[in-house]
Amino acid sequence: MIDEPAGMIGAPLAGARRLGAVSFIFVTILLDMFALGLIAPILPKLVERFVDNDTASAARIFGLFGTAWAAMQFLFSPILGGLSDRFGRRPVVLLSNFGLGLDYVLMALAPSLTWLFVGRVISGITSASVSTAFAYIADMTPPEKRAAVFGKVGVAFGAGFILGPAVGGLLGGIDPRLPFWAAAGLSFTNTLYGLLILPESLPRDRRTSFRWKNANPLGALHLLRSNGVLAGLSVVNFIAQLAHVVLPSTFVLYATYRYGWDATTVGLTLAMVGVCSMAVQGAAIGPIVGRFGERRALLLGLGCGAIGFLIFGGAPTGPLFWLGIPVMALWGVAGAATQALMTQLVAPDQQGQLQGATTSVQSVSQLVGPFLFTLTFAYFIGAQAPLKLPGAPFLLASVLLVLALAIATRTLAGMKSGR
Structure with missing residues (x-):
């Protein structure tokens, strides 16, 4: 066990400011999951349209999309985590939100299956920032309260995956590209909100150098x-x-x-x-x-x-x-x-x-x-x-x-x- 609780580094950010910071992380994860949920019922159908409505081919390609997304999570989660230990949580979270918004724009405009796949790969990279959000919570929360806070953040995952597909299905009925535009708008809004609200949780004297062997x-x-x-x-x-x-x-x-x-x-x-x-x-x-x-x-x-x-x-x-x-x-x-x-x-x-x-x-x-x-x-x-x-x-x-x-x-x- 370490001598000093990790939660102590967030002690200066107390009261309303601290609550606002943790609330932002909650909203960040909620909107990220909501955005992912928005495109969940539409992306398979969009893939199917690119392969002339061949369902069997679409299923195989969509499986490849899922594997690529998980592979990017595997590769880039430790990199983003290491970068957040070096430069702080705030820039990593904000840049990831902004990058995710750009990615949804790319998928909304994708003229071919190849570009849609590229977008899915980028989505796997930028969505890896969830690990940084959890690190932010660890910074800001005393050890004895972390389980409860992590649990409340779990509500954001659940709510996003419940509401996202429902809204995505409705928007997709209007236009199959519309859910991607909506997801992009949510990500950009979240980035702007973070620029105004989110303080840094990791002081400079508590940061560590970035090492590729650990990342x-x-x-x-x-x-x-x-x-x-x-x-x-x-x-x-x-x-x-x-x-x-x-x-x-x-x-x-x-x-x-x-x-x-x-x-x-x-x-x-x-x-x-x-x-x-x-x-x-x-x-x-x-x-x-x-x-x-x-x-x-x-x-x-x-x-x-x-x-x-x-x-x-x-x-x-x-x-x-x-x-x-x-x-x-x-x-x-x-x-x-x-x-x-x-x-x-x-x-x-x-x-x-x-x-x-x-x-x-x-x-x-x-x-x-x-x-x-x-x-x-x-x-x-x-x-x-x-x-x-x-x-x-x-x-x-x-x-x-x-x-x-x-x-x-x-x-x-x-x-x-x-x-």
């Missing part, structure tokens, strides 16, 4: 290996993120295949997931962590996630699937607790590097997860399967979280006494 993805892992507990928590975080990929990669196919749900029912179910997640992130994490501490909250969250996936995979009917949603929502406690514990294990001038390395690790899960879970689903509903088990991907995710729970229990046992 590349493999070099960034050195920080995660520098402490046994940090390494263990990083493994837990990776496994948990890998398990989470089962939802975006197989949920729609699974729900349609097993329960015969139409698009409306699928959409309402996703909205229910988002609402429950937001409720936990915004209102429950603070009290849970306050009562049990970060360590027990982490174990509780992983346990609820494992049970939730078990319900999802085993539910023979749709209503039984819905019963698992509030249980699954409590998994969100684990993510906030993990973030809070990890930020307490590095120095103030390494928060950006930590968040960049963590985001890179998560990006690997986004590269591996879709193949793991879609192939599992395809195998267990195929003719060659020893038994028909459409819920196999969710059961696999449950097993992964049980493994993460076991590793977390052993890792946390090695920490010094305390929360």
